Amino acid sequence: MYLLGYDxxxxxxxVALVNATxxxxxxxxxxxxxxxxxxxxxxxxxxxxxxxxxxxxxTATQKLLATVQVSPRQIAAxxxxxxxxxxxxxxxxxxxxxxxxxWCDSRAVEIGNxxxxxxxxxxxxxxxxxxxxxxxxxxxRWVRENEPDIFARIDKVMLPGDYLAYxxxxxxxxxxxxxxxxxxxxxxxxxxxxxxLDLYQIPENMLPEIMPVFARQGNLSADxxxxxxxxxxxxxxxxAGDQPNNALxxxxxxxxxxxxxxxTSGVVYAVAEQPVFDPKQRVNSFAHVNYTPENPLTGVLxxxxxxxxxxRWVRENxxxxxxxxxxxxxxxxxxxxxSEGLSILPFGNxxxxxxxxxxxxxxIMGLHFNRxxxxxxxxxxLEGIAFAFVYGLEAMxxxxxxxxxxxxxxxxxxxxxxxxNTIATLMNLEIEVLETTGAVGAAKAAGVSVGIFSSPxxxxxxxxxxxxxxxxxxxxxxxxxxxxSRWSGLLAAR
Numbered sequence: 383m384y385l386l387g388y389d390x391x392x393x394x395x396x397v398a399l400v401n402a403t404x405x406x407x408x409x410x411x412x413x414x415x416x417x418x419x420x421x422x423x424x425x426x427x428x429x430x431x432x433x434x435x436x437x438x439x440x441t442a443t444q445k446l447l448a449t450v451q452v453s454p455r456q457i458a459a460x461x462x463x464x465x466x467x468x469x470x471x472x473x474x475x476x477x478x479x480x481x482x483x484x485w486c487d488s489r490a491v492e493i494g495n496x497x498x499x500x501x502x503x504x505x506x507x508x509x510x511x512x513x514x515x516x517x518x519x520x521x522x523r524w525v526r527e528n529e530p531d532i533f534a535r536i537d538k539v540m541l542p543g544d545y546l547a548y549x550x551x552x553x554x555x556x557x558x559x560x561x562x563x564x565x566x567x568x569x570x571x572x573x574x575x576x577x578x579l580d581l582y583q584i585p586e587n588m589l590p591e592i593m594p595v596f597a598r599q600g601n602l603s604a605d606x607x608x609x610x611x612x613x614x615x616x617x618x619x620x621x622a623g624d625q626p627n628n629a630l631x632x633x634x635x636x637x638x639x640x641x642x643x644x645x646t647s648g649v650v651y652a653v654a655e656q657p658v659f660d661p662k663q664r665v666n667s668f669a670h671v672n673y674t675p676e677n678p679l680t681g682v683l684x685x686x687x688x689x690x691x692x693x694r695w696v697r698e699n700x701x702x703x704x705x706x707x708x709x710x711x712x713x714x715x716x717x718x719x720x721s722e723g724l725s726i727l728p729f730g731n732x733x734x735x736x737x738x739x740x741x742x743x744x745x746i747m748g749l750h751f752n753r754x755x756x757x758x759x760x761x762x763x764l765e766g767i768a769f770a771f772v773y774g775l776e777a778m779x780x781x782x783x784x785x786x787x788x789x790x791x792x793x794x795x796x797x798x799x800x801x802x803n804t805i806a807t808l809m810n811l812e813i814e815v816l817e818t819t820g821a822v823g824a825a826k827a828a829g830v831s832v833g834i835f836s837s838p839x840x841x842x843x844x845x846x847x848x849x850x851x852x853x854x855x856x857x858x859x860x861x862x863x864x865x866x867s868r869w870s871g872l873l874a875a876r
Contacts, residue, residue: 719761768804
């Protein structure tokens with residue numbers, strides 16, 4: 383018996399097939415191999431065609447099935463993870479009315495700021511845990527203000543994962559965790575964010591029916607099965623945004639557990655026992671995948687826009703295009719901790735929420751022409767990104783969130799010992815590197831809804847052993863503190 387998981391990113395659709403008996407991964411695929419098109423018809427806009435997601439999901443599934451000797455009849459359930467904060471709008475015939483406004487689109491920032499002022503900061507934070515900001519509700523208000531003809535034809539609004547599930551089942555529904563990431567959910571009242579909906583003049587009936595995250599959310603239709611290369615009737619049993627799902631994939635489900643990713647952007651995601659908000663708005667909080675009104679487990683999300691984007695830039699522009707990241711690590715290892723006084727602020731990928739939505743840009747400081755070379759740049763970049771993670775983790779501890787262990791996937795920045803050891807030592811925590819992906823986690827989670835597993839903990843704990851561990855190193859602590867103090871002083875003085 384097998385489980386199928388999808389991860390709808392803005393660059394590609396990934397799919398994984400997992401053996402339900404032992405948790406092993408039978409096969410994976412993605413489409414497209416290069417990045418999916420993001421349209422930007424105006425500065426700071428970012429749109430994608432939902433039909434492109436569906437076509438990519440079909441192609442990826444067909445690629446996967448062509449490489450594994452598994453009958454579609456052996457697939458017991460399907461799970462879906464998806465890019466957060468997007469907006470898809472459908473008419474009464476179930477047709478998409480306009481391209482999806484995706485997570486990195488910033489057209490609705492000022493709308494969210496005005497709503498935050500109108501509602502009051504205390505009310506917004508205590509009830510929604512966030513400013514309306516640039517989240518899905520504000521994007522929908524933008525459509526109302528700027529495309530009234532389209533708004534008048536909207537029957538239902540949904541998130542990207544809701545749309546993929548709809549294409550699979552012909553049924554429209556959503557989840558509390560999905561509503562919360564759009565700022566459609568009131569944590570205090572444990573109901574829809576009615577005051578914000580009234581302010582934005584959004585009818586409640588535009589929002590889909592709410593289903594549990596772990597539940598049969600519909601069955602694969604005959605038409606969808608034909609397009610995917612599967613059989614009809616397979617239950618769709620799970621959906622969640624990519625960051626909550628990444629935490630689930632790493633078995634981060636209980637208060638005090640923390641997940642992290644170090645890709646183009648960096649993310650730290652902690653589970654709190656009760657709804658948590660940050661008066662300084664350095665973090666965002668959403669309903670975690672196992673949230674219920676009776677057990678309101680909350681995911682506290684810290685995002686660092688400038689992370690792997692800096693390291694990629696360094697590789698491409700510092701004469702290292704022909705080198706692998708492993709090669710860069712070896713070269714950086716020849717330079718002492720602290721990069722001999724060279725510091726890099728990695729914030730060159732847009733406004734940073736943890737810095738009060740400021741955009742200081744990336745900065746290289748302390749450069750000496752007679753002392754520093756290419757290798758110093760490599761090390762200072764890794765240390766600068768790690769210092770940004772430490773800065774954010776300190777903000778989480780300021781909020782009373784215990785951070786003792788980070789669970790991370792075995793990819794991207796956390797494959798660097800320099801990067802990982804810097805965080806582990808400065809924060810006095812353990813980093814567990816696990817072999818899993820978002821699509822694998824979504825597949826396992828789907829097994830809960832059909833009774834293969836009794837709980838998410840059982841599903842995600844299966845066959846999940848660390849590929850590596852990083853522990854605090856007392857012998858390097860002093861040098862790292864010196865480097866971090868210099869870096870944080872430069873950040874404060876920017």
